[in-house]
Amino acid sequence: MLARAVIGPLLLLVGVYLYLNRGETLSPGEMIGYFWPSLFVIPLSLFFHWLYFSVLERRGSGLLIPGGVLFTVGVFCQIAMLLDNWAYIWPGFILAPALGLFEFFWFGGRNKYLLIPINILTVLSLMFFVLFSLGALFNRFVLGKPLLAILFILAGALLMVAGRRRRA
Structure with missing residues (x-):
């Protein structure tokens, strides 16, 4: 049971990382x-979740707070x-x-008052997450390309042409 629940996912993670590492060797410290x-x-x-669900038989619900926080952070x-x-x-x-x-x-x-800080x-x-992800995508695909420069050139030319039409 331990091999399936713990060692299996760890070996899976190590294997995926080594595959993505493209052949570089790693020391145990790395x-x-x-x-x-x-x-x-x-x-x-x-362990905190196991304590709550198995050992304490759903009596120590306070263990779920550090359990959930640590799992998410992990x-x-x-x-x-x-x-x-x-x-x-x-x-x-x-989060x-x-x-x-x-x-x-x-x-x-x-x-029900716990829903206030949760929300x-x-x-x-x-x-x-949305702001920084969209900002990163914008920086990578718009600011890094000449598309933004072209947009500025077109906008400036349009403003110059539109201003001359009004004067004439």
Whole structure:
């Protein structure tokens, strides 16, 4: 059971990374450097969830808050480590407490006032994800190409021509 649940996904991650690494050799220190979220943070979050669902038999619902936060942070950190995109992944850290609180809301007493910070943090995180993702796409495909220069030239020429027509 342990091999299926823990070691299997770890081997899958290592294999995907090595395939994407294109043959470069990695030392054990570099492997731990790339997979520290999957080795340390995500298992700790799963431990909190296991405590709540198995050992405490759904009595310690407060364990779900750090479990959800650590799981979300672990996933976002692992994505950022593998793809080296820390500049775009940081809104996931705002989403992490929202997901931890949502787990507490869902499995806890369903206190409706928890939905206020959950919704605020979720909307804020999604807004930053969209803004920074669209900004990165705009910078890569518009500002990096001569398309923006052509648009400025056309706009300037149009303004100059439109101004002369009115004077005549």
